[in-house]
Amino acid sequence: MEITNSFEVPAPTEKVWSYMLDVTKVVVCMPGASLTETIDDTHWKGKLTMKLGPVSLNFAGKVEMAERDDEAHRVVLKASGMEQRGKGAASATVTSKLESMDEGGTRVDVVQDIKVSGQAAQFSRGMMQDVSAKLTKQFAECLKTNISVEEAEAAAIVPEAADANPDAVEPRAPVPQRMEAKPVSGLRLAFGALGSAIARFFKRLFGRKIE
Template sequence: MLIENRFTVAAPADRVWAELQDLPGLVPCLPGAELTREVGDDRYEGRVVTRLGPVALRFSGVAELVEADESARRLVLHAAGSEDKGKGTAEMTMTMRLAAGSGGRTEVTVAQDLQVSGAAAQFGRGMIADVSGVLLRGFADCVEAKINGAGSGGTATAVRARPAGALSIAVSAALMALRRVVRRFLGPSTRPGHS
């Protein structure tokens, strides 16, 4: 499934570009993520714990930066893993494009091509997209705080993130789903003969 999002960072594009290439430094911005070993060539082994509804999913796998086109300000990350318990798998290719925005801000568009099997596949595209959107908003806020606060992250390979706040993620995702339903029923009708 393809999930597209957009976020803005209150920092110049060159600073955001540098921050987004530092995978170990980004780990604290990804709730539930942990890098366990640097494999080499921008490849890292790690684990992710996340929640979809009432289910906690634990994956182990490899993440890597596969493309960094500075002239186009385009980054491509790939991650693949399998459930620690269970037969589920997850694979994602994430493409980020940066563009200068107004007032010294940077606009980042994100396309996530996500393939899941096992327990995660039981949840609909809408819930997965909503949880992804919530996590991405938190990620954007964290990246902005790092740039405008303490600066770039470290390069240590054993970096542990704060655990994912299951309740806040679930509530935010549920509110997004509710807004989508309300728009569907109260928005303009698309049926023939209705305006």
């Protein structure tokens, strides 16, 4: 199944692009994900844990940076893994495309082509889309925070010349803390997805959006 999500980051495109290419930074913002080994500059091994209601999915697998276009700001990651306690498998091709916005900042479009078997296959497309949207939102918030932290840390570095005249240095704002994606409650995801499914049902039934 193909799932598309988008989000905006209030930072220059080159800054966001540099961050997106660093998988060790990106994985910090992915709920339930962790790297276990760096093979080389474009290949990694990792784990992914996701809970949805009573079902806990634990995958171990590999990630590859299959394509990278610095001019178009487009990167393709391919991931595949097997359930550690089951016969299920999952694979995903994730294409991220960055575009500069007229008002400043960067728009990130993410297309995920996902294939699953085993326990994960029991979930409907609608539920998978809802879960993906919620995880993407959390990823985006983490990404925005950590990019702003990097910028604040860079601004907080005192130039060498200031050492000779410390009185000339203006007080700087405290540097905010980096963020890590927290595991998402399976029950909260399940109820969130259920609520979205009910809203879609009534929207189709009455032909209007239900708040």
